[in-house]
Amino acid sequence: MQVALVGLGVMGKNLALNLIEQGMTLVAYDKNPDAGEELLSCAKSQGMADRLHIVSDLGDMVKRLTPPRSVLLLVPAGELVDKVCNELVEAGVDCNDIIVDCGNSNYKDGISRKLKYQNKFEFATMGISGGAEGARHGPAMMASGSEGGWERVEPWFEKVAASYKGESCFARVGQSASGHFVKMVHNGIEYALMQLIAEMYQLLRLGTNRTPHEVAEIFNQWSEGALNSYLLSISSHILSLETDAGEALVDLIDNKVGAKGTGLWTAQNALELGIAVPSLVAAVQARHLTNTADTHAAKEMTYAAKATTLIELDLDELKDAFMFASLLAYRQGLALIKGASRAHQWKVDLSKTLQTWRAGCIIRADYLDNIAEGVEFIDTLETESLALRKITGQAMMTGLAFPVLSSTQTYFATLTTPSNGHLVQAQRDYFGEHGIKTRCGDVCHLTDLVEIDAKVR
Structure with a gap:
């Protein structure tokens, strides 16, 4: 199989090595020649350089590919995607070639591009999750569309992707640009889970006066059971790291959180579609609040520091509350995907979507099987739902901030008790x-x- 890859940044370089390792012949290009040289050097060191061709321009890349061509784009979202697509048309791609946007593009741009380029080449979209490590050894791959070009590359992507119990974490989840929408929601869930774990840490650290190392041990115990997940595992590891002087590394990090846009898009699209995902929205706003001091409204949004209160926590109840809140974050994301699929007639398969998330991606977790069981399973968790109610109340009494925890409890209460x-x-x-x-x-x-x-x- 012969494929081309445009964009050799961190993700592009690692995905390129993965493609070559799986037996593909790769033609690679990046506008920065140093990126190509770095990839070639890595391929040589791993004895795979014979299947790699670095080219100096897109014209040369198109000439080296045997029609019908398959080209993957891993370039920053926005205008650069259109720029590369236009250059590929000028370089000679045709209507039988497939161009797959593998970056974090807005799904609305994907819909527009499918129409824009429909007579020039097949434009398809695919979300990829797993970071650099996942790209290198097996990411989650959320593809979309019914383009005929998929038939050429799909068997290879099934090998490149991560696998879970012998089943590939690559899937064409639905029509049009639904792959990018699913990846966007994946990132929205990721925001919520990361913030929820941070709130558990906050509650244990400042609400019960535990050390980062003690919190790490609690998270590690949770990870050894039904709550095992990638994000909880790395959080436990982060909190266990110390300097040579014994100081927790987490205490040396500035309290400002960055974002690249997919969380914001999730919130915006949920509002546009009229689908409530309060846990996901709260996580986006929580990141914004950490950067308040850098805004023009800082003086209007900065208040005097307040004292907080210590509380006594039942760790089993905390664990149950965390589990229940995590499940609800996933369920909100799936509801958003289902609503968008209905509105856009994408025919998204939620079972295929969950399959892509079972390994390789950032939100992978052992309890995804429970999420697949749906609302019926959630309704059986009486102990866990009561724990969420109790822990949320205790958490708020500390005076600390718990945006995702409180939003999740409010979400569940709104759907299960009389409303106003x-x-x-x-x-x-x-x-x-x-x-x-x-x-x-x-x-x-x-x-x-x-x-x-x-x-x-």
């Missing part, structure tokens, strides 16, 4: 005459109900 929506809708009708629907299903105004009640009296 009737009063809010009445308020809307009172000042804006938006109309109300009675429990009988009739649509009217608040004044109509008053008149009916008066007549009855």
Whole structure:
């Protein structure tokens, strides 16, 4: 199999080595010649250079490929993707060639590009998760579309991707640009889980006065059981790291969190589609709040420091609450994918989506089987749901911030207990005459109900 790869940054370089190791002949290009030389050097050191061809321009790359061509793009999202696509057209790709955008592009751009290039080449999208290590040894690959070019490369991607119990973590999850949407939601879940783990650490560290090393031991115990996950495991490792002087490394890190956009896109699309994902949105806002001091509104958003309160925690209840909140974060993400699939007619297969997340990716976890069982399984977790309610209440009493924990409890309570929506809708009708629907299903105004009640009296 012969394939081309454009973009030899950290992800591109490692994916290139993975492709070669699996037996593909690779033609690679990057506008930075040093990146090509670095890849060639790595390939030589691993005895794989005979299947690698570094080219100096896209024209040479297209000439070296035997039609029909398969080209993977791992370039930064945005205008650069279009620039490379246009250059590939000028270089001679044709309608039988498939170009796969493997970066973190906005799915809306993918939809537009499929239309823009439909008579020039097959444009497809694929989200890749797993970081540099995953790209090198087996990532999660969320592809989409029904382009005929997939038939050429799909068997190879199934080898390149991670595997779980003998099953590949590559799948075409749905139509159009759904692969990038699924990857976007994957990242939104990732935001929520990372923040939730950080909140567990915060509660144990400042709420119960434990050391980072003690928290690491608790996380490690959780990881040895049903809660085993990549993010919890690396968090345990991070918290166990110390300087030569015995100081926790986590205490030396600036308390500002970066972001590259996919979490924000998740929140925006959830709002546009009218699907509630409060845990995911709260995680995005939590990152924004860590950077408040750098904003123009810093003076308006900076308040005097407040004292916090120590509490007593039952660690078994904390573990149950963490498990339940984690499951709900995944369920919110899957609900968003399902809603988008319905709105865009993508026919996304949620079972295939979960299969891609079982190994190789950042949000992989042993309890994904439970998530696949759906709401019916969630409803059986009475002990865990009560633990979430109790732990959230205790956490808030410390005076510390727990945006994802509290948002998750609110999400579950809103869907499982009586809501207050009737009063809010009445308020809307009172000042804006938006109309109300009675429990009988009739649509009217608040004044109509008053008149009916008066007549009855």
